[in-house]
Amino acid sequence: MIRMWDDQFCQADLKIAELWQELDAESGDHTVSAIYDIMHENLAEVWKETHRVLVDGGIACINIGDATRTVSGKFRLFPNHARIIELCERAGFTTLPYILWKKPTTKPKYKGKGAFLGSGFLPPNAYVTLDCEYILLFRKGGLRKFPRNDNLRYESKFTKEQRDAWFSQIWELKGNRQTNREIQRRTGAFPDEVADRLIQMFSVKGDKVLDPFLGSGTTMRAAMRRDRNSVGYEIDDSLLPLIRSNNEEFIFSIMRREPKSRG
Numbered sequence: 367m368i369r370m371w372d373d374q375f376c377q378a379d380l381k382i383a384e385l386w387q388e389l390d391a392e393s394g395d396h397t398v399s400a401i402y403d404i405m406h407e408n409l410a411e412v413w414k415e416t417h418r419v420l421v422d423g424g425i426a427c428i429n430i431g432d433a434t435r436t437v438s439g440k441f442r443l444f445p446n447h448a449r450i451i452e453l454c455e456r457a458g459f460t461t462l463p464y465i466l467w468k469k470p471t472t473k474p475k476y477k478g479k480g481a482f483l484g485s486g487f488l489p490p491n492a493y494v495t496l497d498c499e500y501i502l503l504f505r506k507g508g509l510r511k512f513p514r515n516d517n518l519r520y521e522s523k524f525t526k527e528q529r530d531a532w533f534s535q536i537w538e539l540k541g542n543r544q545t546n547r548e549i550q551r552r553t554g555a556f557p558d559e560v561a562d563r564l565i566q567m568f569s570v571k572g573d574k575v576l577d578p579f580l581g582s583g584t585t586m587r588a589a590m591r592r593d594r595n596s597v598g599y600e601i602d603d604s605l606l607p608l609i610r611s612n613n614e615e616f617i618f619s620i621m622r623r624e625p626k627s628r629g
């Protein structure tokens with residue numbers, strides 16, 4: 367429910383495009399809720415498939431922000447994280463305690479426009495700024511089983527300092543957002559540190575890490591730098607040169623597949 371992804375959702379599902387077109391002041395809430403529902407139904411296909419391909423005991427990590435948006439003159443929150451938890455549980459996942467990634471603070475907003483001004487200081491019409499994104503964590507099945515004295519697992523051990531920082535609920539990370547504005551704008555890339563931590567927390571050396579939403583290829587790069595294999599999917603082939611240059615230190619192959627037509 368942020369503008370940046372509208373076109374992609376409209377292409378993925380014609381019903382979404384139709385609903386945006388018919389949106390008017392009267393149909394407002396009802397139509398927007400329908401769009402929101404269908405977007406999540408589309409995403410749920412990925413959660414189902416992720417569940418299918420994960421090993422037993424494997425962990426799925428989903429970085430998602432909630433969204434605020436003014437539609438038909440009404441400002442509201444779209445709590446994506448809550449919807450995704452519900453749909454992942456329906457796909458068979460068990461929900462685990464999640465992480466809140468606190469991003470570099472943007473100024474508090476008033477009606478979604480820049481800093482507080484005038485009546486932004488008067489109760490009750492100012493809004494809390496969304497300055498955290500969620501990193502939702504899910505497990506498939508029970509605890510993952512390893513052979514006794516599995517060397518790769520012991521080689522993947524993290525330190526006490528890493529454990530203390532990584533397994534606390536709030537991560538304050540600046541990362542590469544500032545240095546890579548253009549990539550960030552085009553793909554919604556997260557800092558390498560997000561992928562790097564998650565890969566070390568939830569996989570062992572030699573594992574295969576899947577990213578079904580590659581973007582600029584951050585996850586793939588982090589996985590391979592940590593001695594994991596990696597597979598990724600990206601629907602927007604204009605990002606291919608970026609993915610390639612971000613991963614040029616590794617051996618990888620690219621396969622093109624016609625997308626399944628929908629809608």
Ligand SMILES: C[S@@+](CC[C@H](N)C(=O)[O-])C[C@H]1O[C@@H](n2cnc3c(N)ncnc32)[C@H](O)[C@@H]1O
Nearest residue numbers: 553554555556579581582583584599600601602
């Ligand atoms: C938020 S970005 C991921 C950014 C990534 N974590 C990074 O650091 O660059 C989501 C990506 O998923 C891609 N995408 C959306 N729907 C897809 C689909 N059905 N199959 C594959 N990729 C898809 C989008 O084109 C976009 O590049």
